[in-house]
Amino acid sequence: MASEEAGRLSVSDRISHQLRENIISGKLPPGTGLIEMDLAAEYSTSRNTLREVLHQLGREGLVTFVRHKGVVVRTLERKDVRDLYVARRTLELQALATGELQQPALLDKMLAAIRAAERALLKENWQAVGTQSLRFHQHIVSLLKSSLLDEFFRTISAQLRLVFASDPDEKRIQTPDWIQREYHICELVMNNRRSEALTAMTRYLDDSERMLLEAMSRVNRSFR
Template identity: 50%
Template sequence: MSLQPELTQYDSLPAFERVASLLRDELIAGQLHAGQTLVEMDLAERFDASRNTVREALRQLLCEGLVTYQRNKGVTVRVMARTDIKDIYIIRRTLELQAINGGRYIKQEALARMLNAIETVEAAARDDDWATAATYSLRFHQAIVSILGSRRFDSFFASIMAQLRLLFASAPDEKFFQQPWVERDRTIYQFLQAGQRDNAEQLLSHYLDDSEQALLRLFANKE
């Protein structure tokens, strides 16, 4: 399965937003790595865009905290720090838990996106492809936030998921870090499908607590 985003998905966006969205997707997919240099000329050729468009896209990602800029070094993918974890998880709890139990009707489209993500995670786990499992676990949580029905939240949360993927990349053993979440994602989906939103919210709340603590331990061991 290819993780390369469909180029037509963002065709309706302004050119710089299209490039920024594609780069954001590559971050979520683990195709760009912390500290990696992003060269304007290379990106312009790859995305069939002008260098000015690429420059605007990189400025957008800079504002989102996904890249950094240094004189004489250019633009690089951001290296996340332990201090980022708490902030990211405050955002996750606010959006994901509100999405699950905020009273808004859950459309079949959102449930279908969740199921597709879960089945891809499970297939990747069977193949011992934990990079793909990590990507689609994040897609599952994006589908949860989509319940809110806000394009602005969807766009904002995509940036948060990209930051989270950069944090995940710090794990020396992706299987060890990702494996605990596979079954829990499936159970959250099953609760939502059955209309048991309180149970889904409770499980997700514990899930986020455990995930945050796992990342904090990971960074504590690196210090």
């Protein structure tokens, strides 16, 4: 988020944004407890403000309120994945179908995210690979030039990060193939090849959804 945009947000919105970003980056994995008093001290704000923030994140499906445990970062289920991909297809395919493709600053951000994912891959930092992939897809949605949809997709990205974390070995889902496919989509966008970009993204999302559902099934079987 640009600093000038952040400056226009309320205190609670700024904290919500930061906590959401911490989920996207993997700093707050599923099951992490969010303690009002500690967060109020960290962000130098009142517990009432933090309570408002946590209820907002609850409405976004990012945290849950557990009896006798308080507020924890949510663990997502298979049905949540299907809902997320309905939203992803709606936003990302619409962005490629109707968005303004030739936005140099945005295209630079797409490339930067992919290159950052490549650097993370070389270091075998699988969590960072996934985070940069989410950044790339955030920039795809930004082709629509809608701050409202941008903010909505940040919530989708945060929920996707929680899905990624459902597999203890994220290496199994953050493979080099996804980076190459993102490069290909980015190249199609840069060359204004809208129809081909749509086809490539459709296949990407179909394969991604299937892979995540298989990963969740694998993890569920391991606990039986």
